[in-house]
Amino acid sequence: MARANKAIIEEFLDIIVRIVSEGSSYQYILMVLNKFVQSHLEEFPFANHIHIDLNGTKIGEEINSIDPRLIGKFLSIMVNTLFSGLFMHLVSRKLPKELIEDLEYLGLKIKDSKQE
Numbered sequence: 001m002a003r004a005n006k007a008i009i010e011e012f013l014d015i016i017v018r019i020v021s022e023g024s025s026y027q028y029i030l031m032v033l034n035k036f037v038q039s040h041l042e043e044f045p046f047a048n049h050i051h052i053d054l055n056g057t058k059i060g061e062e063i064n065s066i067d068p069r070l071i072g073k074f075l076s077i078m079v080n081t082l083f084s085g086l087f088m089h090l091v092s093r094k095l096p097k098e099l100i101e102d103l104e105y106l107g108l109k110i111k112d113s114k115q116e
Helices: 005-023 026-039 045-049 061-065 068-082 085-092 097-106
Strands: 050-053 056-059
Touching: 005 026, 005 050, 005 056, 005 061, 005 068, 005 085, 005 097, 026 050, 026 068, 045 050, 045 061, 045 068, 068 097
Parallel strands: none
Antiparallel strands: 050 056
């Protein structure tokens, strides 16, 4: 069984922020992710519990009560909107196997050539 929504989202977003900030600025990726979250609050009200700042990603415990498929849909839209397929392929190589399995449980497919 997958871990709690909170743990999955925190780990995934922390990794995304770390990877993107290696080739860009930390503040830039924080701004992009926060703008995405804010622009999707109407469709995904639970996103109000996602906070990303200079101190890291903080997710409210309330998000654990949300249907995992809805969380997966939100993350899928985020990934498909903000990141290229090539970028996500490179990210998938840095994700722990457990996190990939958790994301797939939510409905977010992270492809990796080693797994195909």
